[in-house]
Amino acid sequence: MKRFVALYLAIDATTSTLAKVAALKRYLADAPARDAAWAVYLLAGGTPRRAVPTSELRALACEAAALPAWLFEAGYAATGDLAEAIAYVLPDPEDKLDEPLADWMEQRILPLRALDAAARREAVLAAWRGLSADERFMFIKLVGGGFRVGVSKLLVQRALAEWSGSDAAGVAQRMMGYTQIDTPPTTARFQALLSDDMSGTRGGQPYPFFLAHALPGEPADSLGARSDWLAEWKYDGIRAQVVKRDGQVWIWSRGEELVTERFPEVETAASTWPDGTVVDGELLAWLPGETEPAPFALLQKRIGRTKLSKGILAEAPVCLLAYDLLESEGEDRRQESMHARRARLERLGIATSPLLDAADWAGLAAARTQSRERRVEGLMLKHRDSAYGIGRTGNAWWKWKVAPLSVDAVLIYAQAGHGRRANLYTDYSFAVWNRAPRDAAEAEAALDSTGGELTLVPFAKAYSGLTDEEIKGVDRVIRKTTVEKFGPVRRVRPSMVFELGFEGIQASTRHKSGIAVRFPRMLRIRGDKPLHEADTLDSLRALMETGTNGAEVADD
Amino acid sequence: MPDLVTRRPQGLYCELGDFYIDPWLPVERAVITHAHADHCRPGHGAYLAHRDGLGLMRARLGDEAALEGLAYGETRRIGDVSLSLHPAGHVLGSAQVRIEHSGEVWVVAGDYFVSGAGDCNTTCAPFEPVRCNVFVTESTFGLPIYRWAPQTEVLREMRAWWADCATQGKHALLMGYSLGKAQRLVAGLATPDAPGPVLVHGAVARLNAAYREAGVALPDVDTVTPETNFKSLRGALVIAPPAVQGSRWAKAMGPHSDAFASGWMRLRGARRRRSVDRGFVFSDHADWPGLLSAISATAAQRVIVTHGDEGALVRYLTELGLRAEAFATEYGDETHGVEAAA
Numbered sequence: 001m002k003r004f005v006a007l008y009l010a011i012d013a014t015t016s017t018l019a020k021v022a023a024l025k026r027y028l029a030d031a032p033a034r035d036a037a038w039a040v041y042l043l044a045g046g047t048p049r050r051a052v053p054t055s056e057l058r059a060l061a062c063e064a065a066a067l068p069a070w071l072f073e074a075g076y077a078a079t080g081d082l083a084e085a086i087a088y089v090l091p092d093p094e095d096k097l098d099e100p101l102a103d104w105m106e107q108r109i110l111p112l113r114a115l116d117a118a119a120r121r122e123a124v125l126a127a128w129r130g131l132s133a134d135e136r137f138m139f140i141k142l143v144g145g146g147f148r149v150g151v152s153k154l155l156v157q158r159a160l161a162e163w164s165g166s167d168a169a170g171v172a173q174r175m176m177g178y179t180q181i182d183t184p185p186t187t188a189r190f191q192a193l194l195s196d197d198m199s200g201t202r203g204g205q206p207y208p209f210f211l212a213h214a215l216p217g218e219p220a221d222s223l224g225a226r227s228d229w230l231a232e233w234k235y236d237g238i239r240a241q242v243v244k245r246d247g248q249v250w251i252w253s254r255g256e257e258l259v260t261e262r263f264p265e266v267e268t269a270a271s272t273w274p275d276g277t278v279v280d281g282e283l284l285a286w287l288p289g290e291t292e293p294a295p296f297a298l299l300q301k302r303i304g305r306t307k308l309s310k311g312i313l314a315e316a317p318v319c320l321l322a323y324d325l326l327e328s329e330g331e332d333r334r335q336e337s338m339h340a341r342r343a344r345l346e347r348l349g350i351a352t353s354p355l356l357d358a359a360d361w362a363g364l365a366a367a368r369t370q371s372r373e374r375r376v377e378g379l380m381l382k383h384r385d386s387a388y389g390i391g392r393t394g395n396a397w398w399k400w401k402v403a404p405l406s407v408d409a410v411l412i413y414a415q416a417g418h419g420r421r422a423n424l425y426t427d428y429s430f431a432v433w434n435r436a437p438r439d440a441a442e443a444e445a446a447l448d449s450t451g452g453e454l455t456l457v458p459f460a461k462a463y464s465g466l467t468d469e470e471i472k473g474v475d476r477v478i479r480k481t482t483v484e485k486f487g488p489v490r491r492v493r494p495s496m497v498f499e500l501g502f503e504g505i506q507a508s509t510r511h512k513s514g515i516a517v518r519f520p521r522m523l524r525i526r527g528d529k530p531l532h533e534a535d536t537l538d539s540l541r542a543l544m545e546t547g548t549n550g551a552e553v554a555d556d
Numbered sequence: 557m558p559d560l561v562t563r564r565p566q567g568l569y570c571e572l573g574d575f576y577i578d579p580w581l582p583v584e585r586a587v588i589t590h591a592h593a594d595h596c597r598p599g600h601g602a603y604l605a606h607r608d609g610l611g612l613m614r615a616r617l618g619d620e621a622a623l624e625g626l627a628y629g630e631t632r633r634i635g636d637v638s639l640s641l642h643p644a645g646h647v648l649g650s651a652q653v654r655i656e657h658s659g660e661v662w663v664v665a666g667d668y669f670v671s672g673a674g675d676c677n678t679t680c681a682p683f684e685p686v687r688c689n690v691f692v693t694e695s696t697f698g699l700p701i702y703r704w705a706p707q708t709e710v711l712r713e714m715r716a717w718w719a720d721c722a723t724q725g726k727h728a729l730l731m732g733y734s735l736g737k738a739q740r741l742v743a744g745l746a747t748p749d750a751p752g753p754v755l756v757h758g759a760v761a762r763l764n765a766a767y768r769e770a771g772v773a774l775p776d777v778d779t780v781t782p783e784t785n786f787k788s789l790r791g792a793l794v795i796a797p798p799a800v801q802g803s804r805w806a807k808a809m810g811p812h813s814d815a816f817a818s819g820w821m822r823l824r825g826a827r828r829r830r831s832v833d834r835g836f837v838f839s840d841h842a843d844w845p846g847l848l849s850a851i852s853a854t855a856a857q858r859v860i861v862t863h864g865d866e867g868a869l870v871r872y873l874t875e876l877g878l879r880a881e882a883f884a885t886e887y888g889d890e891t892h893g894v895e896a897a898a
Contacts, residue, residue: 012824015831067700068875074868075701080825088701088822422825468829485867 024159037190046179050145080422083140097130204250276330404501431456443532465522589666590650609649645683647736670846674706685853722791752791
């Protein structure tokens, strides 16, 4: 494992893409294939199931380091990373175990799940004693199910391609599905990644997904003639690729997990397609007879169920709305133009995402304003001559989303972030007033009393949208205005108003406010807005009824 | 017996001697533990500190300030107490303040660093535990996740990184706080077997001069000036304050790798936020084992904790059976690792 840890540290220590690829290539050149198979699996996003519950890891760490649990937790809150916290508090290691990565994974780490707690305790403590300090960190990451590293799948593919002399697109395609959970990598599967012979990789093998960029500004400014572009609604479901070959159907999620069993109705529908057909589209919950898909919440409810009962299948039926055709008659069609692929897709006779026919950009912009009523996120614009690329490359696909719903909300709690944002207050809870305060004085008085009639009602948490500089500023205010600390959470005396954006809003019985918002994030800090002018529960309810902002969100 | 030191709005106050220790608001008489800005503020009527730190304080406070120096161990009668200063091992002239009255002894440690095996610091006197009834301790790194490797080992890692930069035809920029940290780095890295020349930022050079004046034998190093020609140098190591990161000043070095030396670099999150190529865990504050060993060596039965993760340390000491409490102070920068110099 030493070689893999050295690779991890080399990648972690640099921000340079070139240096990361170079480190990967050095590793591939040195490591035995069965180790490299695991390294590629782990670095490309494969996550073995958690082998030891984190509660057990914490308890063992306290035992090994002779610390009270509360003190360990305080250290964990400061690091924002469990593996780091444990690795730092353990007594100095003996550093005497030196076994290949594949042995660690297959003989020591994966079997931990099946052991009883006592045997697992012995195994974990033995590993902690025997590994070096850096290896311990890695070991905890691997058994705790939280291994992530600062390298993208694309970079891993690039390194593999450069090192083996094969074509990067081929590597990318052969790597689809390589990192599936519960499918440990083997030497044979690793070597198949490098083989330019594609025949062995058919079966249910999907193609890499092509991703869109968010469109900056208006299409008229940057995209040229409307006639060069195909416009579709941007659906709010789950992106999926459905493969039909050899009489069998495979459904792949965007995360490259096989999800066929989760969507039996889609599997049944696709089983009638001709063999050698691969379709890219959106899985949507759609009730029979409706003209619009159901809200995302219904799909979410369905995904949340581990067992698909008749009841949930009837309550939340799922269909595939197709928008691209990657393979037909067993031929890879990705290099054909978008409109040619589209024509083939339509001949297939399946439910297909309709094209919008507005003749000019102004017409499309007008159609886009109906997005919320149609329960879509906006429009997709795809160049009619574009090929189906790999990942987020090129300028052929754009998402032109509608401006989010927004309210001005008050920051009331903060929690330190994780990873890069550890030890910095980055995760915030926001509230609105239960009614509009009469004036600043009344708002201030409400902050000082508890149980008064005027009060702030928490309704959303958000942690994205601010720049690093802004976060530092907010962090400072939070530390200065802290009223109370509970573990990693601080309650502050409210002083900051934020414009909060979100994609959807729904009534909810699970939230104190009676309202749940989707994808909340911070649009900006409203330094200009006094507390008493923040929004109210009524402003949220009004958004829920109309689905639109009273006033259009300012772009500035 | 009343408490010898209490917290007032201006700072920590000794009523029987009518003086403050490291006050944050202007007062008549201030005893200063060391010359860092958060402990040695301008505007006091009179300053008393260890004599080695006077040069550093003078540079910060200007010619007008009334400064007076004591040697370590020298006793001074002030009002009803006798006061003496003892080495804290933090920076040049850093001192613990010992206050005695009728057999009761209080020690206010200020910032301190406890040397262990493998720590070798020639730039200031090492921490000496002082037995006392009440010990007022810092807690900048008051959590068990903070444990330092021996500084000689970290210096070896720094040298390996620097040598690696030199092989790649790059310079190395090592950032650390210019008072105290930078001198530890200069003393530890500007050795005869170094992989290349060592240069320092002007701010570091000024403080180096103050160190030399106080008798610290720092190696001779060049200062970076607008005329410095980095193209003619091979594998230089530049020691500079953190503020140069990303500046035009740093760009003038040409191709280089950058690193940051601080106790906060223990945390990967802080390291990545810094977005430097390397983060070295190198502090002039006590780590968790250092804090506990210092506290235990004082044999104090009562401990008052200041700035840092005081909550955790107070609770831990209480569970060990000591009487522990916290003073809220305005030392240090609680924005962990973001701008902190520790």
